[in-house]
Amino acid sequence: MDQRPDLIAIFAGGFYLVASLRLFRLGRRSGKRPELLLGAYFAGAGQWFAIQNGALLIGFDALPALAEQVAEWVYVASVIAYLLFIKTVFRARDAWAHSLVGAAIAYLLLGASALSVSGELVSALDNPWFLIEWIGYTIPCVWMSVEGVLAHARAKRRVAIGICDPIVADRFLLMGAFGFFQCVACAAELFWAAENVATPLFSSAAFRLLGAAEAASIALLWLAFFPPRLYQRWVENRSAALARAGGLRP
Amino acid sequence: MTATLFDIAAEKLEGKTDMDRLAARGTLRLALKEAGLDPQKLSVAQLRAVFEKLMPKELEARGVGNASRICSAVMDQIAAASVAAEPAPSDSPDDVFRRLGGG
Numbered sequence: 001m002d003q004r005p006d007l008i009a010i011f012a013g014g015f016y017l018v019a020s021l022r023l024f025r026l027g028r029r030s031g032k033r034p035e036l037l038l039g040a041y042f043a044g045a046g047q048w049f050a051i052q053n054g055a056l057l058i059g060f061d062a063l064p065a066l067a068e069q070v071a072e073w074v075y076v077a078s079v080i081a082y083l084l085f086i087k088t089v090f091r092a093r094d095a096w097a098h099s100l101v102g103a104a105i106a107y108l109l110l111g112a113s114a115l116s117v118s119g120e121l122v123s124a125l126d127n128p129w130f131l132i133e134w135i136g137y138t139i140p141c142v143w144m145s146v147e148g149v150l151a152h153a154r155a156k157r158r159v160a161i162g163i164c165d166p167i168v169a170d171r172f173l174l175m176g177a178f179g180f181f182q183c184v185a186c187a188a189e190l191f192w193a194a195e196n197v198a199t200p201l202f203s204s205a206a207f208r209l210l211g212a213a214e215a216a217s218i219a220l221l222w223l224a225f226f227p228p229r230l231y232q233r234w235v236e237n238r239s240a241a242l243a244r245a246g247g248l249r250p
Numbered sequence: 251m252t253a254t255l256f257d258i259a260a261e262k263l264e265g266k267t268d269m270d271r272l273a274a275r276g277t278l279r280l281a282l283k284e285a286g287l288d289p290q291k292l293s294v295a296q297l298r299a300v301f302e303k304l305m306p307k308e309l310e311a312r313g314v315g316n317a318s319r320i321c322s323a324v325m326d327q328i329a330a331a332s333v334a335a336e337p338a339p340s341d342s343p344d345d346v347f348r349r350l351g352g353g
Contacts, residue, residue: 026349034346089346093290151343154286161285161303163296164344171347227351 006053012214013050016042019225037085044078047071049214069116076112076133080105082140090147100139107136123193130193134186141182148176159239166239167232174224178217185213255328256282256289259297262324267314281308291342294329301325 023039051071083101091097111133123130152172158164188209195206223231253261256278264274281304282289287296301321309317 022352023350026352030349032341032346032349034341035349038350089341089343151347155344157284157286158296158344161299163285163299165348167351168344168347171351172343175347225350225352 006057008211008214009049009053010057012218013046013048013053015218015221016046016049019221020046022225034085034089037081037088040081041078041085044075044081048075048078072112072116076108076137079108079137079140082144086140086143086147090151100143104136104139107132107139109136111136123189125190125194127193134190134193138183138186141179141186144179145176145183146179148172148174148179152176160243166235167227169239170235171224174220178220178224181213181216181220185210185217188213254290255292255294255297259292259301259324259328262327263320266320266324267309269312269314273312277308277312278305281305293342297328298325301328 020039020042023035023042027033027035027039048071051067055067083104087097087101111129111131114129115127115133118129125131149172152169155164155169155172159166159169188206191206191209256275260271260275260278263269263278264271267274269277278300279289281300282292284304285296285300287300301324305321305324306317309320314320
């Protein structure tokens with residue numbers, strides 16, 4: 001079996017855990033919920049990636065059932081935190097957002113509960129509970145990508161009249177792109193699940209797609225949460241150059 | 251219900267021009283849309299930038315004379331009246347995403 005995506009997933013897990021620690025620290029400093037909610041998501045996703053793939057890498061065929069159940073439920077809780085982060089930040093007053101969050105949570109809980117009761121967390125297309133849970137954790141990925149791109153488009157206009165930092169506008173786009181690559185990761189999981197009906201082995205193509213999506217996600221989060229000075233200067237210079245050229249002039 | 255900053259600004263604009271209520275609110279809404287701002291989540295600083303950089307052009311396009319002077323006058327009145335307005339939410343997407351970078 002090709003182990004490279006495993007290593008990327010373990011690295012992604014470690015990176016998500018580091019990002020979550022940073023967000024928890026920022027949340028404690030500001031006393032605000034959004035940082036804590038996003039930190040909770042990365043903590044849940046990080047432990048899931050690190051534990052699942054770490055166990056495979058050190059020679060376990062599978063995690064002990066209880067450990068797998070705990071990791072799964074922590075992940076489900078973290079996806080709920082992610083949904084609440086997106087709603088709180090972008091759509092706090094929109095009734096449809098409440099409904100979307102409710103629907104996604106219902107899918108997550110129904111799918112995860114049924115998988116837990118059956119005792120097998122099997123990712124296969126002929127397992128309806130897997131598909132139901134998949135919809136639940138794909139919704140926030142799609143939602144984040146859409147909100148990130150829309151917020152970036154609006155923020156660019158505010159940058160043009162001097163009431164938004166170009167770094168903040170760029171961070172919207174980075175998080176939108178992160179959402180997109182998480183959608184790619186979800187799609188890769190679906191490809192894998194489609195093949196898993198016939199064989200328990202990972203498809204090398206789906207596995208590589210998953211690895212590429214996670215590698216891209218790490219790069220985007222690094223630029224969003226730990227932006228190097230050089231990158232910040234590039235964003236600021238690009239924004240200033242666009243304004244000079246009239247590209248961002250209102 | 252407390253008036254929002256948008257309500258106050260539109261009212262002041264209506265008082266300083268020949269525009270009726272609907273036209274004043276519509277013109278301000280268009281300028282805010284161009285600035286990527288939500289009328290319900292405005293801060294005084296954002297409104298000031300809109301009145302300085304976008305509203306003069308919008309007013310001139312509607313045949314309003316002395317647009318820049320009117321905008322300055324409206325902003326002076328808003329600065330005085332804004333204490334009575336419903337405060338803008340402190341957790342706008344901009345605020346949150348600024349903090350996510352550690353700022």
